[in-house]
Amino acid sequence: MSQPMKKSTYKSQRKAEQEKLEKQRKFMKKLMWGTGVVVLLGIIAALIFTPKADPTAFDYEQLPVLGKADAPVKIVEFGDYKCPSCQVFSQQIKPQIEKEYVESGKVAFYFMNFPFIGEDSTTAALAAQSVYHQNNDAFWKYFDILYKNQQDEHTLWATPEYLVQLAKDNAIDVDLDLLKKDIEAGTYASEVSKHKSKAIAANVNSTPTLFINGEEFTGQFGDYPSIKKAIDDALAGEDK
CATH class of the missing domain: 1.20.5 (Single alpha-helices involved in coiled-coils or other helix-helix interfaces)
Incomplete structure (x- = not known):
């Protein structure tokens, strides 16, 4: 016990x-x-x-290009042919970029569609893509003509007939019958849709929106000095 x-x-x-x-x-x-x-x-x-998030990746080889594709800086514009701001950019800012950077081989300029204003925004995009697939150089001439002849954004003006007539009146070097067929058949509808999806994925919420070497330019589209600085910074980065 x-x-x-x-x-x-x-x-x-x-x-x-x-x-x-x-x-x-x-x-x-x-x-x-x-x-x-x-x-x-x-x-x-x-x-x-x-590391920071990778810049937005673009399939540049599948886009219309203005300038040399091997340029050190690549600019992508998201635009809508019915967008008044895009018209201003195409007529006042883009020519300056061309003269100072594209012609010297420093910049390659690309375009992607972000049609959102009206149903004929997509029709115009279909027409432009048809021209591009026939002739890249003709695309840029047609690009300028579309903006030069842009009408009120609240008016449905970019009809197949009008878009083909514009190409004919301005001697765009493409097969006009094929252009008409492509527009009416929506030959490049999936391509335009992919452009739009890319814009949404990249958080694009207005046009024009620019990406410089994959990085969104967040300044004002009409502020050329700021755009110039962004391009120069990108060029400097490529030289390092």
Whole structure:
């Protein structure tokens, strides 16, 4: 039969247990603090050293190009042929980019469709894509003519008949019968749709919107000095 534990012995064991628990608590506290520091340092390192999101990727070879395709800087414009702001850009800003950068071989200028104003925005895009697939150089002439002859954005003016007549009146070097057929059959509807989907994926919410070497230009489309600076910065980056 076991003997009852002496009171002094019980107190000693109890004290030893408490001291042991206290040591364990302090150890766990230090461990948790150290782990927290490591986690925090890991987060900071991730923020510092994780590379920025890749620029928007474009399939440049599938787009109409103005200038040399191997130019160090590539600019993509998202536009709508019914958009008044796009008309301003095409007539006032794009010519400056052409003269200063495209003609010198420093910039290749591309266009993608973001038709959203009216149903004939898509019709005009279908016409332009048809011209592009027949003749890249003719596309840019037709591009300028579409904006030159742009009508009120609230009016349905870009009809198949009008778009073909514009090409005929301005001697666009394409097969006009094929142009008419492509518009009416929606030959390049899926292509225009892909352009629009790309715009949405890239968070484009207005036209014109420019991407310079995959990076969105967030300044004003009519502010040429700011656009020029962005191009120069991109060129400087390519030289490094």
